[in-house]
Amino acid sequence: MARRSEALTRARIVDAAVELLDAAGEGGLTFRALSQRLATGPGAIYWHVANKDELLAAATDAVVDAALTDEPSAASPQDAVRAVALGLFDAIDEHPWVAGQLSASSWQATTPRIFESVGRQVRALGVPQREWFTVASVIVQYILGAAAQNAANARILGPDVDREAFLGTVSTTWEELDPEDYAFTRTVADQMREHDDREQFLAGIDLVLTGVTTTHPPR
Amino acid sequence: MARRSEALTRARIVDAAVELLDAAGEGGLTFRALSQRLATGPGAIYWHVANKDELLAAATDAVVDAALTDEPSAASPQDAVRAVALGLFDAIDEHPWVAGQLSASSWQATTPRIFESVGRQVRALGVPQREWFTVASVIVQYILGAAAQNAANARILGPDVDREAFLGTVSTTWEELDPEDYAFTRTVADQMREHDDREQFLAGIDLVLTGVTTTHPPR
DNA sequence: GACATCTCTGGAGCGGCGTTCCAATCTTAG
DNA sequence: CTAAGATTGGAACGCCGCTCCAGAGATGTC
Known part of the structure; x- marks a missing residue:
């Protein structure tokens, strides 16, 4: 049989995959669950998609694409970097x-798109050309690293866990660490309780940008 | 039966897990493969380890621990950060x-150890106390982000793929991107072919450190 | 020394996964 | 109308994490 009212397409599969991933996390994407949601069998899906890795890559691409579509059009290159970074941060x-x-x-496929968005701003910052690749890479690495770190917490929290309670628990754990081995961590335990993820992420972006403009002052 | 010549211990299990992970990557760690290597059954392993997640965490802990044991004892806080960062980078x-x-x-459990190592140097850099958490977090996020990015390539390369050939392929792919949508990426394709991962990582650390000392000049 | 008890072992088995295979069906071209 | 091709969906395979449990050392008690 074939051609139901709504034909099975790669786009529909990827959309459903994103929904499953959002609803139940990495482990929520299953060819069986996907089959059920699309009212079909695994075999049909495999006709449109090579394997799970390709499906995950396509889903990732879809999300990143959506996050990068709106052009920055910011006042300064710095603001443009902040805009791109925040867009990715929020999407992740x-x-x-x-x-x-x-x-x-x-x-x-996905990384070059991110790299390009950031790189254009690096160019606009007046960084000498021979440093373009390095500087753009560093910024992308920070963005993805910080966002990943943040996403890990979001994953632990889930959709219905109290953020403040979670931070309080971690903070208390830190305060109970060994005073000698963890002197620094204990001291900042209360800062960690009260920090704002987005603000801290932006502070990191600014730190890197300051490093860039200090090391490569615009002529 | 019990007590063979070499008793089954949590440490022996974690060691074997690390070996399997090193040899065959994330997917190489299987309770069956682990059973075989340790000449036992899955049940015996589960008596020492709660589940696969705990085993993975323990394996990660073991690697990070080994990477952080040698104290920095560097000339400057900057050098100490570089030492810690490089230690982690190489371990990953x-x-x-x-x-x-x-x-x-x-x-x-693992993150606080990294955080502490970095944080102590942040303190030594003369960063004002109310910024300790933010600055230390940013540095850790960059280290883990850059190392993760690099590890992804290492995973693709595997133990026996030519690095230069790989970079060449990626570089060529970049050069063939759409000239309008990927103007920047195309321009730096050759830089990407010739870059050194470790050097670029250190350049990123220096960029962040410059940002930190510029934003918070030592008194 | 005998026995009960506790610690530890390892193999069998359960449900679920990614993936493959293929008969059955619909669409299209001549 | 019919043959060829495109598309579907369910059955089945081998592997996975994990649980269960009979029973083999080790240990303690008298």
């Missing part, structure tokens, strides 16, 4: 499973 | 599966 926060995919399949 | 490069674990199980 909303779809935490993306983090794992992005660090797993580097240099693939 | 050698055990690429660690990257996924570290970004997956944030704020757990």
